[in-house]
Amino acid sequence: VRINGLVFNPNPFGMFMALAVVLCAGLLRSQPRRPALWALLIAALLCVWASGSRGAFLTTAVGLVALYPPLSRARLLVYLAGLALAAASYLYLDSAVQSATMQSDSTRMQIIAFSLEQIQRSPWIGWGIGAYENLPGRVVNAPHNMWLDLAVSSGIVALGGAIAATGLLAYRLYRQGGHQAQLALAMLVATVLAGTLEYSIVDSTHFRGVWVLVTAIACYTLNSGHAHNRAAITSA
Numbered sequence: 001v002r003i004n005g006l007v008f009n010p011n012p013f014g015m016f017m018a019l020a021v022v023l024c025a026g027l028l029r030s031q032p033r034r035p036a037l038w039a040l041l042i043a044a045l046l047c048v049w050a051s052g053s054r055g056a057f058l059t060t061a062v063g064l065v066a067l068y069p070p071l072s073r074a075r076l077l078v079y080l081a082g083l084a085l086a087a088a089s090y091l092y093l094d095s096a097v098q099s100a101t102m103q104s105d106s107t108r109m110q111i112i113a114f115s116l117e118q119i120q121r122s123p124w125i126g127w128g129i130g131a132y133e134n135l136p137g138r139v140v141n142a143p144h145n146m147w148l149d150l151a152v153s154s155g156i157v158a159l160g161g162a163i164a165a166t167g168l169l170a171y172r173l174y175r176q177g178g179h180q181a182q183l184a185l186a187m188l189v190a191t192v193l194a195g196t197l198e199y200s201i202v203d204s205t206h207f208r209g210v211w212v213l214v215t216a217i218a219c220y221t222l223n224s225g226h227a228h229n230r231a232a233i234t235s236a
Helices: 010-030 035-051 054-067 073-091 095-121 146-154 156-176 179-197 205-235
Strands: none
Touching (some): 010 035, 010 054, 010 179, 054 073, 146 179, 156 179, 156 205, 179 205
16 A cells, blocks of 8 residues: 555655655764664655655665765675665566556656657747646646756756756765765755656645755755865864
């Protein structure tokens, strides 16, 4: 039985729980003796499993890999074993689940094809925010992909700016280093993946607030790191 949440869809619930896993795992690096964080981590992992959302599984995995990159052979082997186990579990799903998965994938491909067609028709300025659900021939009411949503609603110039800004933010977090910056980077990477797999950044009320919050935390982390460095230089 999948937990659907208030919107009768397991994906938003799974995304929230996946980000909770990444956040708890990151906080436990500097606070390993806090039982409340361990309890939240275990509960969030169980909820990700209960959601049955493939996007939630992938978001969790990517966030944890960003938090604990495979820099050693032992960690790399653990990740490869986990990947093999996930692939085997997916291949041995029962026929009903496989049928639902194939139907979902088919719908996603139709959404992508329709969105790309609309981008080609109005590439520079898009169709306007909220216009997608009024376009004839649509399969669903939103592109369910943050990048396609930006391109359809605001054009490829806005898309290019968003990609450049997100990439620069991730790069600066990576260069800053430290536990706080690495946690902020892991949250950002996990959120980007969730948005790429499932959510419209402009129209989705489930994802928009998460994106703003994660971006704000990343910017705050960068500013805090710079302020700390300036204070260290001044005192020296």
